[in-house]
Amino acid sequence: SKTYKIAVLAGDGIGPEVTKESVKILKIxxxxxxxxxxxxxxxxxxxxxxxxxxxxxDETLALCKNSDAVLFGAIGDPAFDNNPDAxxxxxxxxxxxxxxxxxxxxxxxxxxYASLIKKSPLKKEIVDGxxxxxxxxxxxxxxxxxxxxxxxxxxxYDLCKYSREEIIGITHLAFQDAQKRxxxxxxxxxxxxxxxxxxxRKIVKEIALEYPDVELDFMFVDNAAMQMxxxxxQFDVILTENMFGDIISDEASVIxxxxxxxxSASIGENNGLFEPIHGSYPxxxxxxxxxxxxxxxSAAMLLDYLQLNVAAEKLRQSVEHAIESKFxxxxxxxxxxxxxxxxxxxxxxxx
Amino acid sequence: SKTYKIAVLAGDGIGPEVTKESVKILKIxxxxxxxxxxxxxxxxxxxxxxxxxxxxxDETLALCKNSDAVLFGAIGDPAFDNNPDAxxxxxxxxxxxxxxxxxxxxxxxxxxYASLIKKSPLKKEIVDGxxxxxxxxxxxxxxxxxxxxxxxxxxxYDLCKYSREEIIGITHLAFQDAQKRxxxxxxxxxxxxxxxxxxxRKIVKEIALEYPDVELDFMFVDNAAMQMxxxxxQFDVILTENMFGDIISDEASVIxxxxxxxxSASIGENNGLFEPIHGSYPxxxxxxxxxxxxxxxSAAMLLDYLQLNVAAEKLRQSVEHAIESKFxxxxxxxxxxxxxxxxxxxxxxxx
Ligand SMILES: CC(C)[C@H](C(=O)O)[C@@H](O)C(=O)O
Ligand SMILES: CC(C)[C@H](C(=O)O)[C@@H](O)C(=O)O
Numbered sequence: 001s002k003t004y005k006i007a008v009l010a011g012d013g014i015g016p017e018v019t020k021e022s023v024k025i026l027k028i029x030x031x032x033x034x035x036x037x038x039x040x041x042x043x044x045x046x047x048x049x050x051x052x053x054x055x056x057x058d059e060t061l062a063l064c065k066n067s068d069a070v071l072f073g074a075i076g077d078p079a080f081d082n083n084p085d086a087x088x089x090x091x092x093x094x095x096x097x098x099x100x101x102x103x104x105x106x107x108x109x110x111x112x113y114a115s116l117i118k119k120s121p122l123k124k125e126i127v128d129g130x131x132x133x134x135x136x137x138x139x140x141x142x143x144x145x146x147x148x149x150x151x152x153x154x155x156x157y158d159l160c161k162y163s164r165e166e167i168i169g170i171t172h173l174a175f176q177d178a179q180k181r182x183x184x185x186x187x188x189x190x191x192x193x194x195x196x197x198x199x200x201r202k203i204v205k206e207i208a209l210e211y212p213d214v215e216l217d218f219m220f221v222d223n224a225a226m227q228m229x230x231x232x233x234q235f236d237v238i239l240t241e242n243m244f245g246d247i248i249s250d251e252a253s254v255i256x257x258x259x260x261x262x263x264s265a266s267i268g269e270n271n272g273l274f275e276p277i278h279g280s281y282p283x284x285x286x287x288x289x290x291x292x293x294x295x296x297x298s299a300a301m302l303l304d305y306l307q308l309n310v311a312a313e314k315l316r317q318s319v320e321h322a323i324e325s326k327f328x329x330x331x332x333x334x335x336x337x338x339x340x341x342x343x344x345x346x347x348x349x350x351x
Numbered sequence: 352s353k354t355y356k357i358a359v360l361a362g363d364g365i366g367p368e369v370t371k372e373s374v375k376i377l378k379i380x381x382x383x384x385x386x387x388x389x390x391x392x393x394x395x396x397x398x399x400x401x402x403x404x405x406x407x408x409d410e411t412l413a414l415c416k417n418s419d420a421v422l423f424g425a426i427g428d429p430a431f432d433n434n435p436d437a438x439x440x441x442x443x444x445x446x447x448x449x450x451x452x453x454x455x456x457x458x459x460x461x462x463x464y465a466s467l468i469k470k471s472p473l474k475k476e477i478v479d480g481x482x483x484x485x486x487x488x489x490x491x492x493x494x495x496x497x498x499x500x501x502x503x504x505x506x507x508y509d510l511c512k513y514s515r516e517e518i519i520g521i522t523h524l525a526f527q528d529a530q531k532r533x534x535x536x537x538x539x540x541x542x543x544x545x546x547x548x549x550x551x552r553k554i555v556k557e558i559a560l561e562y563p564d565v566e567l568d569f570m571f572v573d574n575a576a577m578q579m580x581x582x583x584x585q586f587d588v589i590l591t592e593n594m595f596g597d598i599i600s601d602e603a604s605v606i607x608x609x610x611x612x613x614x615s616a617s618i619g620e621n622n623g624l625f626e627p628i629h630g631s632y633p634x635x636x637x638x639x640x641x642x643x644x645x646x647x648x649s650a651a652m653l654l655d656y657l658q659l660n661v662a663a664e665k666l667r668q669s670v671e672h673a674i675e676s677k678f679x680x681x682x683x684x685x686x687x688x689x690x691x692x693x694x695x696x697x698x699x700x701x702x
Pocket of ligand 1: 091094095246543544573
């Protein structure tokens with residue numbers, strides 16, 4: 001049977017601690033379901049800068065290109081955050097990796113857990129039952145367009161550019177997902193101002209003809225930022241460009257009450273990268289208090305990507321069992337709580 | 352004594368109804384405080400397109416340039432919203448007016464009213480006491496940079512560009528306001544990705560040296576979209592570029608529980624424009640149910656701009672009195688409510 005090669009890039013801060021739990025669980029899943037996983041480790045982010053001067057060393061990139069999927073921890077380090085003039089930055093490692101692997105679609109599921117809803121800053125009746133899949137274009141737009149700063153620092157620009165090819169792939173993925181769900185797709189854009197947004201609308205409308213069972217609507221990004229809080233349940237699948245997706249998906253992450261639960265998948269033609277939405281959270285590093293669930297649910301998305309769907313489903317059930325049993329880290333339960341590895345063990349034992 | 356020339360651009364949808372209340376109240380304030388106001392009306396938006404084919408007719412622009420301040424209603428019409436291919440659009444009138452009048456700073460105060468807090472989608476303990484001034488750059492950035500769509504509709508771009516001059520003016524305004532408040536200024540940007548954001552950071556840091564009593568901090572826009580919901584009370588004055596300001600300020604508008612209360616000021620060297628944050632709300636047009644308070648509080652910001660601060664303060668007190676007396680429109684009180692003009696009269700009578 002096939003051996004699945006998984007590149008593990010644990011990265012900075014709490015990245016290594018939470019990724020360790022996911023690897024532990026994937027190993028158990030391998031034993032239980034008779035899958036062969038091979039784990040190969042690479043460095044990325046601040047950790048890689050300290051070791052090699054490069055936030056994405058060539059060996060790491062080669063490792064990822066040779067893998068079936070990448071399990072990613074987190075990047076970011078206060079030493080760089082507090083120094084905006086730093087020429088080499090941890091984030092560059094992630095951005096370059098996304099581009100090199102062609103990970104055009106970033107998918108973030110947003111849902112609520114009944115037992116955690118009281119932790120939401122929003123009222124229960126607003127958020128209860130929210131279930132959104134956000135599709136964010138990840139390797140084009142203003143992130144990767146031409147950039148320029150004049151030598152005197154008097155002016156600068158960033159170019160937001162989109163071509164048809166850059167829009168088509170993610171749009172099909174989003175429609176296909178909507179077909180399996182509530183059959184509603186909302187394109188978030190700023191078509192009353194931006195030419196790129198009008199291009200998105202035009203192409204998405206064309207592609208919509210291939211999915212007549214899916215209802216398509218459009219929402220300006222400013223209104224969407226309101227609607228996400230006023231009535232998140234109106235959304236099913238959201239499709240949007242890179243920069244708007246960055247903002248709207250982070251905003252949506254507050255709905256469930258804990259960012260420590262939210263996974264993401266970044267999908268390309270030949271590879272996928274799976275990472276928690278939360279950052280490197282350096283204050284918590286090494287304390288054993290980091291919530292491993294976002295990473296573990298990212299591992300579940302990795303299993304889905306490898307079409308090991310039964311195992312993915314089992315893993316998600318185990319996570320829900322841990323949450324319902326209140327066997328969780330301190331961010332979710334201040335009174336009685338468990339360490340990162342205890343939560344990982346509890347979830348592993350249930351598989 | 353001086354005659355203040357006020358251009359009134361009521362615009363579309365509920366714009367005329369709510370603007371009428373503000374004009375009525377400004378006339379009473381003129382009588383009470385012995386100020387001479389001259390009101391001159393111009394057309395803008397969809398209404399102007401229907402009349403002249405132009406969302407900002409030359410006469411309207413000339414009228415505004417000749418005025419001391421512009422009282423603006425709302426623009427937008429479903430006929431255009433549902434037709435993204437329309438070449439002439441209501442929004443163009445507003446964007447051109449901002450640019451022609453040089454209105455570089457859009458200021459949006461966000462606050463809560465104790466008696467309305469239960470209408471917020473957020474929990475009381477999160478929002479109670481929020482008091483933020485958002486400064487959004489309004490006539491540069493991706494809104495006004497070069498735009499292009501190729502003739503086959505295969506690719507498009509929008510250029511986000513900033514120069515030092517375009518950043519300095521609004522930055523000083525924001526720091527000066529912070530000095531009068533809690534002395535905290537947060538620059539929202541995406542300096543880990545964008546050259547323009549790094550230019551903003553650099554220049555804002557330089558200008559900060561002139562305001563040593565103000566604490567300056569930086570926040571990435573994705574994190575800011577989370578923080579605005581998790582803990583809005585951490586913000587005092589927010590400074591940001593055009594596109595981020597559009598998104599973040601609309602998001603922040605949910606905090607108080609009603610967008611029908613939120614005013615804005617757009618300030619330039621020689622003119623100011625004052626408009627409610629809400630749109631044209633066409634469904635409510637002509638029904639007498641539109642909340643006039645956002646427009647009336649915009650009129651209060653207009654008075655401040657004309658340095659008629661005592662009158663502005665009195666007007667704000669009258670509005671608070673109406674809110675506390677629950678003499679409000681249906682959006683704020685479903686059981687017992689009053690019409691647009693009844694609320695306007697109540698506020699006028701208290702002056
Ligand atoms: C770290 C940063 C460059 C990145 C982004 O903006 O894409 C992050 O915010 C994310 O959303 O994964
Ligand atoms: C109507 C639209 C062009 C405008 C903008 O994006 O600036 C509006 O959303 C606003 O914030 O005043």
